[in-house]
Amino acid sequence: MxxxxxxxxxxxxxxxxxxxxxxxxxxxxxxxxxxxxxxxxxxxxxxxxxxxxxxxxxxxxxxxxxxxxxxxxxxxxxxxxxxxxxxxxxxxxxxxxxxxxxxxxxxxxxxxxxxxxxxxxxxxxxxxxxxxxxxxxxxxxxxxxxxxxxxxxxxxxxxxxxxxxxxxxxxxxxxxxxxxxxxxxxxxxxxxxxxxxxxxxxxxxxxxxxxxxxxxxxxxxLRDKKLSSEEEQDIRNYLDKKSNNSVGKYNSIAKGKNLIVIQVEALQEFVIGLKVNGKEVTPNLNKLLNESVYFENIYVQVAGGNTSDAEFMTNNSLYPAKEGTAYFRFATNTFKSLPMMLKEAGYNTYAAHAYSPSFWNRTEMYKALGFDDFISQSDMVLDEFIGWGGWALSDDSFYRQTLEAIDKSKPFYAFLVTLSSHHPYSYFNDKDNFDVGKYDKTYLGNYLKAQNYADAAIGRFIEKLKKEGLYENSLIVIYGDHHGLPKDQAGDLFSLINVSNSKLEWAKLQKVPLIIHYPGLESQVVETIGGQMDIGPTIINLMGLDDYFVLGKDLLNCDKGYAILRNGSVITDEFYYFSDENKVYDFKSGKELDRAAYDEEIKRYLEDLRISDLILEKDAFAKMKFDR
Structure with missing residues (x-):
């Protein structure tokens, strides 16, 4: 088969x-x-x-x-x-x-x-x-x-x-x-x-x-926005421990006086005292230092909100939002802000910026922060354009028109946000307001010209304050909002200021100047490391206000300097912790240190971010009751 x-x-x-x-x-x-x-x-x-x-x-x-x-x-x-x-x-x-x-x-x-x-x-x-x-x-x-x-x-x-x-x-x-x-x-x-x-x-x-x-x-x-009893207790414990409420140095020296805060667009600390071809980039600010307190180690702490984050920190001493910007995400929150404190003390409060009131959602956020009036582009005569591509209202015109709009018959808080020195500085490409030598028509050269103009406008504004009798009767605070140069422009900057090109040196340059003037303040340079979070608490001390709701520190009375960045990096006099590398470096020598030896200290610093996020994301101040 x-x-x-x-x-x-x-x-x-x-x-x-x-x-x-x-x-x-x-x-x-x-x-x-x-x-x-x-x-x-x-x-x-x-x-x-x-x-x-x-x-x-x-x-x-x-x-x-x-x-x-x-x-x-x-x-x-x-x-x-x-x-x-x-x-x-x-x-x-x-x-x-x-x-x-x-x-x-x-x-x-x-x-x-x-x-x-x-x-x-x-x-x-x-x-x-x-x-x-x-x-x-x-x-x-x-x-x-x-x-x-x-x-x-x-x-x-x-x-x-x-x-x-x-x-x-x-x-x-x-x-x-x-x-x-x-x-x-x-x-x-x-x-x-x-x-x-x-x-x-x-x-x-x-x-x-x-x-x-x-x-x-x-x-x-999907998030539960309810504030748990444990979270509320964490916030209370933190604020109780953080609050000073003692009479520190210069406490209440400017109580009852006008407060004028100028947030200068893209002003970085390295331009202060800088000379190019023998001429000062910021001669007026340099002159002001002789009769002011100058804080030279204030680090940029802004995040996704950039300019608006700087405004937010100064007026609240809360950290920027973890993602996005607080000006959009939390404009309906309840805050314990600087303008609110001054309103309770009988002040008129003004915010001023020479651009569209909807930009960064300022119209809504300024209401939430307690400003009585927002003087915006809509309220100004657009008579001179300098900076930001040639269509930004000049700082000179902005200062003049803002001062005219303020009721000066009673104490006031004027929060001024400038615009002319805004990125990309292309307006100054062919301008001869300042000789930048070999950096002419470069990104850095245009930036220096922009800051030279911003400085000149501040100088003229100060002279106007003197003529109107406001200079000697006001606490004047001037600072920068954020960095002015992106990292891909680091080469020219390192060459200009003769600094070695390294990640640590670049990080050290991310500072803004902070200048505080008042007749009773002793002229001095303060080396304490701080951040933009600390501007509000320092003002609060000088104005004699309640510091209970701030997370930052009074730079004139703190024991130790530090700055915590929104990304979790930490800067102290001893070390710089880079969160993106999860590494710690000696602040002066740049030598890498044993991270494990600093873990607990870093963790304590980062608690600031957790508490700030709780306050923001849970709208804690609206849900908690306080005796003050």
């Missing part, structure tokens, strides 16, 4: 060759490679990640980034079709997002977040600033899109229409691989909730945006 055996062909569970062809696979492979390359390119372009490429941190960052691409593929593949529209739209959206990350990082030195994107419609026109931040290499974020579009059109008919069941199985597998990649990367790295750049550096740009979106949903859509 002859038995004929036949080979039986077993059909696989999913036959890839029947479901897809090489045109599909090539398209998908290129899509995934393109997204991965753009994300990693952005990190190296912005110097968030560094060579060597195969360092431990970069390897696990890449593993996490591959995980993001796999999970992205898993979701998109469910909707895969012949025209590949889901992949094409995703490519365009992510290209725009990564490009926006780069642009935002160049100015704010951090990654764009969901709260920033959600509030973007309130920010007004910043076209000139954006153009100045563009780089030729930015074309790489979009160069592949025309090729993908062309590929989709040419090979559309050759694509196979796959079954949904097959796509689901493959998507589940890809998702599991992606999630596993995230898990592997997280097992090898610490995690910082305070520093977005740290998250990007260790886990990749894609993971950050996933984490940021997840956190935004949890904190804004």
């Amino acid at each position: 002859n038995i004929k055996l036949e080979r039986v062909k077993v059909k696989p569970f999913i036959d890839i060759t029947e479901q897809f062809n090489w045109y599909d696979l090539i398209y998908i492979a290129f899509f995934m490679a393109a997204i991965l390359c753009k994300a990693v390119f952005m990190q190296f372009q912005m110097h968030i990640s560094f060579r060597p490429l195969f360092s431990k941190i970069n390897i696990f960052m890449t593993i996490s980034s591959v995980g993001f691409v796999l999970i992205l593929f898993a979701f998109l593949f469910i909707f895969y079709s012949r025209n590949k529209v889901a992949f094409l739209i995703a490519n365009i959206v992510l290209s725009v997002l990564f490009f926006s990350d780069a642009m935002y990082f160049r100015y704010y030195n951090t990654i764009i977040s969901v709260p920033v994107i959600s509030n973007a419609r309130f920010l007004g026109s910043v076209g000139d600033s954006i153009v100045s931040l563009l780089r030729k290499s930015d074309i790489l974020y979009f160069i592949d899109i025309p090729l993908f579009l062309l590929y989709s059109i040419i090979f559309r008919k050759k694509a196979v229409k796959s079954q949904i069941f097959s796509r689901l199985i493959i998507s589940v597998f890809a998702f599991a691989l992606g999630a596993g990649s995230f898990a592997v990367a997280k097992s090898q790295n610490d995690f910082s909730i305070y520093d977005n750049n740290y998250i990007v550096k260790n886990f990749g740009l894609g993971y950050f945006h996933y984490y940021d979106a997840k956190k935004y949903i949890a904190e804004n859509l």
Whole structure:
């Protein structure tokens, strides 16, 4: 008996060759490679990640980034079709997002977040600033899109229409691989909730945006905004311990006097006393130092709100919002602000800024902070334009018109926010108001010209205050709001001031000048390290007000100097803790120190951020009862 055996062909569970062809696979492979390359390119372009490429941190960052691409593929593949529209739209959206990350990082030195994107419609026109931040290499974020579009059109008919069941199985597998990649990367790295750049550096740009979106949903859509009894007690204990309420040095020296606070746009500390070609950049401020208290170690603590964050800290001594800006997210909160304290003391309170009242949501926020009047562009005659592309009302006109609008028959608090020296300083490119020598027509040169003009306008304003009898009857506070030079301009600055180019030296330069003038104050230079959080408490001491609700310190009466940045970095006289590296360096020598020896001290400092976030995010002052 002859038995004929036949080979039986077993059909696989999913036959890839029947479901897809090489045109599909090539398209998908290129899509995934393109997204991965753009994300990693952005990190190296912005110097968030560094060579060597195969360092431990970069390897696990890449593993996490591959995980993001796999999970992205898993979701998109469910909707895969012949025209590949889901992949094409995703490519365009992510290209725009990564490009926006780069642009935002160049100015704010951090990654764009969901709260920033959600509030973007309130920010007004910043076209000139954006153009100045563009780089030729930015074309790489979009160069592949025309090729993908062309590929989709040419090979559309050759694509196979796959079954949904097959796509689901493959998507589940890809998702599991992606999630596993995230898990592997997280097992090898610490995690910082305070520093977005740290998250990007260790886990990749894609993971950050996933984490940021997840956190935004949890904190804004799903979060319980109820203040627990434990949280309330934590806040009370903190305020009780922090409050001084003792008669310190210069306490109440300016009680009952006018308060004039000038927040100067982009004024950094290094320009004070600086000479270029033998001439002072800020001769008027330098002269004012001779009859004022000058704080030379005040660090920039702003975050996503930039100028508005500086305003917020001065008037509340609360830290900026963890994400986005307090001026948008918490404009309906209850505050215990400086203008409110002065209103209770019988003062008229004014905020003034020569721009649209809706910019940074100032109209609503100034109401929440307790200002009686907001003098904005809408209330001014636009008679002279200097700075910010040539269409900003000049500081000279701003000072004059603001002073005219103030009722000077009774004590007043005037909070003035200047504009002429705003980034990108292009207005001063061809101006001869100040000779910057070899830096002419450079970013740094234009910045120095802008600050020289701002200084001249302050000088003329002070002379006007003297003529009107206000100079000797007012506490005058002048400070800068944030950095003026992005990090990619560090080279010219290091050359100008003859400082070595290092991360620590750059970090040390992120300071603003703080000048406080009052006839009874002894002229002196204070070296105490502080931040913009401390401006309000120092004013409160001099004005004889209640310091219970402030988180900052009185710079004239504190035992130890320090500054805590919104990203969780900590600066003291002894050390600088970089949260993005999770490393500690000796402040003077730059030598790396044993981080473990400083962990407990750093943790105590970071408690400030936790308490501030509780107060803001839970609207604690509206829910807590106080005897004062």
